[in-house]
Amino acid sequence: xxxxxxxxxxxxxxxxxxxxxxxxxxxxxxxxxxxxxxxxxxxxxxxxxxxxxxxxxxxxxxxxxxxxxxxxxxxxxxxxxxxxxxxxxxxxxxxxxxxxxxxxxxxxxxxxxxxxxxxxxxxxxxxxxxxxxxxxxxxxxxxxxxxxxxxxxxxxxxxxxxxxxxxxxxxxxxxxxxxxxxxxxxxxxxxxxxxxxxxxxxxxxxxxxxxxxxxxxxxxxxxxxxxxxxxxxxxxxxxxxxxxxxxxxxxxxxxxxxxxxxxxxxxxxxxxxxxxxxxxxxxxxxxxxxxxxxxxxxxxxxxxxxxxxxxxxxxxxxxxxxxxxxxxxxxxxxxxxxxxxxxxxxxxxxxxxxxxxxxxxxxxxxxxxxxxxxxxxxxxxxxxxxxxxxxxxxxxx
Amino acid sequence: xxxxxxxxxxxxxxxxxxxxxxxxxxxxxxxxxxxxxxxxxxxxxxxxxxxxxxxxxxxxxxxxxxxxxxxxxxxxxxxxxxxxxxxxxxxxxxxxxxxxxxxxxxxxxxxxxxxxxxxxxxxxxxxxxxxxxxxxxxxxxxxxxxxxxxxxxxxxxxxxxxxxxxxxxxxxxxxxxxxxxxxxxxxxxxxxxxxxxxxxxxxxxxxxxxxxxxxxxxxxxxxxxxxxxxxxxxxxxxxxxxxxxxxxxxxxxxxxxxxxxxxxxxxxxxxxxxxxxxxxx
Amino acid sequence: xxxxxxxxxxxxxxxxxxxxxxxxxxxxxxxxxxxxxxxxxxxxxxxxxxxxxxxxxxxxxxxxxxxxxxxxxxxxxxxxxxxxxxxxxxxxxxxxxxxxxxxxxxxxxxxxxxxxxxxxxxxxxxxxxxxxxxxxxxxxxxxxxxxxxxxxxxxxxxxxxxxxxxxxxxxxxxxxxxxxxxxxxxxxxxxxxxxxxxxxxxxxxxxxxxxxxxxxxxxxxxxxxxxxxxxxxxxxxxxxxxxxxxxxxxxxxxxxxxxxxxxxxxxxxxxxxxxxxxxxxxxxxxxxxxxxxxxxxxxxxxx
Numbered sequence: 001x002x003x004x005x006x007x008x009x010x011x012x013x014x015x016x017x018x019x020x021x022x023x024x025x026x027x028x029x030x031x032x033x034x035x036x037x038x039x040x041x042x043x044x045x046x047x048x049x050x051x052x053x054x055x056x057x058x059x060x061x062x063x064x065x066x067x068x069x070x071x072x073x074x075x076x077x078x079x080x081x082x083x084x085x086x087x088x089x090x091x092x093x094x095x096x097x098x099x100x101x102x103x104x105x106x107x108x109x110x111x112x113x114x115x116x117x118x119x120x121x122x123x124x125x126x127x128x129x130x131x132x133x134x135x136x137x138x139x140x141x142x143x144x145x146x147x148x149x150x151x152x153x154x155x156x157x158x159x160x161x162x163x164x165x166x167x168x169x170x171x172x173x174x175x176x177x178x179x180x181x182x183x184x185x186x187x188x189x190x191x192x193x194x195x196x197x198x199x200x201x202x203x204x205x206x207x208x209x210x211x212x213x214x215x216x217x218x219x220x221x222x223x224x225x226x227x228x229x230x231x232x233x234x235x236x237x238x239x240x241x242x243x244x245x246x247x248x249x250x251x252x253x254x255x256x257x258x259x260x261x262x263x264x265x266x267x268x269x270x271x272x273x274x275x276x277x278x279x280x281x282x283x284x285x286x287x288x289x290x291x292x293x294x295x296x297x298x299x300x301x302x303x304x305x306x307x308x309x310x311x312x313x314x315x316x317x318x319x320x321x322x323x324x325x326x327x328x329x330x331x332x333x334x335x336x337x338x339x340x341x342x343x344x345x346x347x348x349x350x351x352x353x354x355x356x357x358x359x360x361x362x363x364x365x366x367x368x369x370x371x372x373x374x375x376x377x378x379x380x381x382x383x384x385x386x387x388x389x390x391x392x393x394x395x396x397x
Numbered sequence: 398x399x400x401x402x403x404x405x406x407x408x409x410x411x412x413x414x415x416x417x418x419x420x421x422x423x424x425x426x427x428x429x430x431x432x433x434x435x436x437x438x439x440x441x442x443x444x445x446x447x448x449x450x451x452x453x454x455x456x457x458x459x460x461x462x463x464x465x466x467x468x469x470x471x472x473x474x475x476x477x478x479x480x481x482x483x484x485x486x487x488x489x490x491x492x493x494x495x496x497x498x499x500x501x502x503x504x505x506x507x508x509x510x511x512x513x514x515x516x517x518x519x520x521x522x523x524x525x526x527x528x529x530x531x532x533x534x535x536x537x538x539x540x541x542x543x544x545x546x547x548x549x550x551x552x553x554x555x556x557x558x559x560x561x562x563x564x565x566x567x568x569x570x571x572x573x574x575x576x577x578x579x580x581x582x583x584x585x586x587x588x589x590x591x592x593x594x595x596x597x598x599x600x601x602x603x604x605x606x607x608x609x610x611x612x613x614x615x616x617x618x619x620x621x622x623x624x625x626x627x628x629x630x631x632x633x634x635x636x637x638x639x640x641x642x643x644x645x646x647x648x649x650x651x652x653x654x655x656x657x658x659x660x661x662x663x664x665x666x667x668x669x670x671x672x673x674x675x676x677x678x
Numbered sequence: 679x680x681x682x683x684x685x686x687x688x689x690x691x692x693x694x695x696x697x698x699x700x701x702x703x704x705x706x707x708x709x710x711x712x713x714x715x716x717x718x719x720x721x722x723x724x725x726x727x728x729x730x731x732x733x734x735x736x737x738x739x740x741x742x743x744x745x746x747x748x749x750x751x752x753x754x755x756x757x758x759x760x761x762x763x764x765x766x767x768x769x770x771x772x773x774x775x776x777x778x779x780x781x782x783x784x785x786x787x788x789x790x791x792x793x794x795x796x797x798x799x800x801x802x803x804x805x806x807x808x809x810x811x812x813x814x815x816x817x818x819x820x821x822x823x824x825x826x827x828x829x830x831x832x833x834x835x836x837x838x839x840x841x842x843x844x845x846x847x848x849x850x851x852x853x854x855x856x857x858x859x860x861x862x863x864x865x866x867x868x869x870x871x872x873x874x875x876x877x878x879x880x881x882x883x884x885x886x887x888x889x890x891x892x893x894x895x896x897x898x899x900x901x902x903x904x905x906x907x908x909x910x911x912x913x914x915x916x917x918x919x920x921x922x923x924x925x926x927x928x929x930x931x932x933x934x935x936x937x938x939x940x941x942x943x944x945x946x947x948x949x950x951x952x953x954x955x956x957x958x959x960x961x962x963x964x965x966x967x968x969x970x971x972x973x974x975x976x977x978x979x980x981x
Binding site for chain 3: 559589635661
């Protein structure tokens with residue numbers, strides 16, 4: 001009896017402690033916290049790019065960033081659009097700023113969730129900058145997760161690829177392609193229509209789950225576009241396409257990546273052409289890969305940059321953006337087979353060497369969807385996907 | 398008394414005992430052999446794949462690349478240190494708890510068992526976000542620096558080991574007659590500390606070993622929490638490798654297996670090996 | 679046997695060797711468990727409370743039950759059912775096979791070195807999960823796997839005959855790789871507790887091995903076996919990485935569902951994710967409740 005009473009006391013104590021901790025924990029969404037910038041004059045919104053080039057402001061920015069000492073990035077694999085060399089270039093140009101890369105494998109929404117989870121956290125777990133699919137950007141702004149900043153080369157970014165107020169801005173784009181392991185697949189497919197053939201049984205995968213991945217959702221949409229449909233109808237057509245693909249047994253419902261292609265588990269992968277080409281080079285023929293861009297349904301995907309509204313190192317973040325959008329940064333993207341967003345401006349100014357330009361994969365005829373079109377299509381795909389593969393399709397015993 | 402009954406039974410029962418022993422051994426061998434096949438074949442397949450790092454040639458190319466990576470060994474050693482710290486922490490907390498719950502507070506058992514099973518039901522991804530929200534702001538600001546986050550991580554790992562440590566220790570306590578041992582020690586005038594350190598702990602060697610091994614394995618391979626805590630341990634390193642490389646992940650798996658095996662061998666050595674086949678005295 | 683050592687739980691702490699001891703509630707007893715409660719409070723309970731709170735937190739601020747309502751959706755229920763199915767299957771199978779192996783290396787009479795090898799290997803294998811494990815099985819039984827190729831040499835087309843690694847059977851096979859070692863490691867101490875005297879006494883009384891096991895050994899071991907099976911159930915229930923690596927979107931398990939909601943690009947409904955997680959806590963609570971009833975029954979004769 002006494003034990004029961006003591007038990008009760010103890011449990012109440014534990015519960016009380018926990019409730020106190022929780023009360024100190026999640027609070028209602030606050031306005032973005034004032035950044036703890038040091039007393040150095042921090043460079044906030046850079047003036048419109050038509051004004052003087054950022055010589056003096058850049059030095060001040062660099063000093064402020066150096067005082068912060070660290071840049072925390074997230075979801076930037078080293079072999080994605082040459083981010084490895086991008087880090088090296090940044091470190092070489094601006095020594096004294098440690099780069100702290102978080103979770104290279106994160107998806108766009110995981111990046112946003114990381115911002116939310118680390119709202120008041122000044123530690124190394126809070127990302128300063130994010131690189132997300134363009135379709136998620138408006139939502140991020142709505143939730144107050146980003147802070148505006150216009151880089152000095154702002155005007156070179158095409159209108160449709162940036163937010164008017166400077167909350168997000170496109171940095172690179174590419175087209176979807178088939179990454180094929182030719183050691184396993186004797187006759188690589190070239191179009192979406194080919195994938196339905198019986199010879200590709202159990203070989204085709206997406207680079208992620210269409211419910212959670214930007215690239216995978218766009219792949220489904222692209223398959224629908226290849227049938228000649230447009231917009232939302234194409235999204236529906238894409239779902240039908242993958243339903244047939246799955247029923248034919250050609251679809252492997254796992255997240256494909258360079259590894260699954262290389263070991264032959266998913267010898268045909270629908271992924272960004274830049275990833276496929278980079279992977280091909282990295283494997284050096286062991287095994288041999290081929291990158292085929294389907295002409296029907298060719299679609300371009302834009303990824304955008306943003307600075308976290310709660311970034312612990314806002315000046316380092318801004319400096320990083322300046323680097324990415326400088327000629328040097330954009331050329332590093334280009335060497336990674338990604339189309340830099342300032343391509344047209346740089347071509348006009350003659351800043352792209354001919355050989356770098358030549359190795360960019362062709363994007364002829366690519367369809368550049370608007371943000372609204374992407375959001376709408378992805379909603380349809382997310383809702384319909386479980387009926388294509390998953391719970392509603394009877395799993396094997 | 399025991400001695401005479403032994404010899405009596407051994408004289409009378411010898412023939413039947415021998416044949417039942419033989420039958421036992423036969424089945425034991427069968428079971429063991431089938432298990433060996435099941436467990437070894439995937440490992441052999443992984444090893445074979447890891448040797449294909451260079452085109453058309455079987456060699457250790459993938460291993461060379463792995464060890465040449467400057468991030469690999471620091472990540473591994475960081476994980477090992479975390480694991481050892483977590484084991485000690487877990488032992489210090491769980492053994493007294495299991496002991497007291499068994500002896501003095503049996504009514505608390507369901508509560509304690511439920512708590513020890515919580516790590517299973519809180520998915521790591523939810524746990525880590527909850528932890529960050531709780532401990533990333535004053536008054537409990539534990540995530541401010543890499544090192545303080547690391548301490549937090551080790552504490553969390555100890556908590557994650559509770560299911561395994563508690564179950565092992567509990568099984569061990571059931572196997573020895575805890576009550577009698579305690580009463581005997583008390584009647585000889587021992588205090589709680591002495592009882593725990595000099596009577597209980599030594600008798601729990603097998604159980605502690607199991608618990609320590611399991612904790613070690615968990616910490617070495619843990620991914621999600623280390624990832625979101627921005628810690629440079631083996632889990633995130635492996636995950637990154639697996640995303641981008643084809644042969645190195647298999648090499649990594651084999652190396653990880655081998656080094657974990659070695660570390661466990663050392664733990665076994667330190668805790669005195671397998672000892673008892675019967676419990677208690 | 680008259681003894682001054684009284685092991686009746688109700689009377690323990692009151693008389694030992696005839697000397698009256700202080701009443702049951704002693705602060706000293708609680709010292710042993712307070713570190714545990716503080717520790718779990720900080721690192722297990724508090725995050726669970728946060729989890730519960732966030733499952734009730736409406737995006738507009740304030741509390742709501744809408745996410746729990748969303749739980750009644752077919753996808754979510756199927757996810758729970760599938761998780762429970764695979765956890766039960768691997769807990770039972772893993773429990774039986776693990777028990778047999780533990781028996782083989784302890785009482786079963788295999789030479790001593792086998793035991794330490796098994797223990798070490800089990801320690802390592804119990805954590806061999808996620809992508810490395812899934813890859814290992816793909817290398818073995820995948821479409822281009824070693825065994826698949828071997829069987830093809832003998833004219834057996836594994837995948838044409840309906841087998842697939844990417845199925846419930848495949849996932850079970852893969853999960854057992856860490857479930858069995860877990861059982862072995864955790865049940866070994868209990869097997870060590872089976873005193874040799876009992877076996878000899880039983881044989882002296884004319885019991886067959888079957889009778890010995892049925893009436894002596896298994897009843898003694900049952901609480902430990904049940905407890906360890908719950909561990910296996912929980913281990914499987916909370917597993918995520920291996921299923922994700924192997925079957926991706928084919929099966930929706932509860933853990934995969936949570937992952938999607940929390941990290942999901944498109945659906946991104948964390949409130950639902952937390953509600954599903956709370957649902958998992960409830961499932962585990964129910965399992966433990968059932969286990970404690972079973973355990974109390976099986977322990978009765980031990981007293």
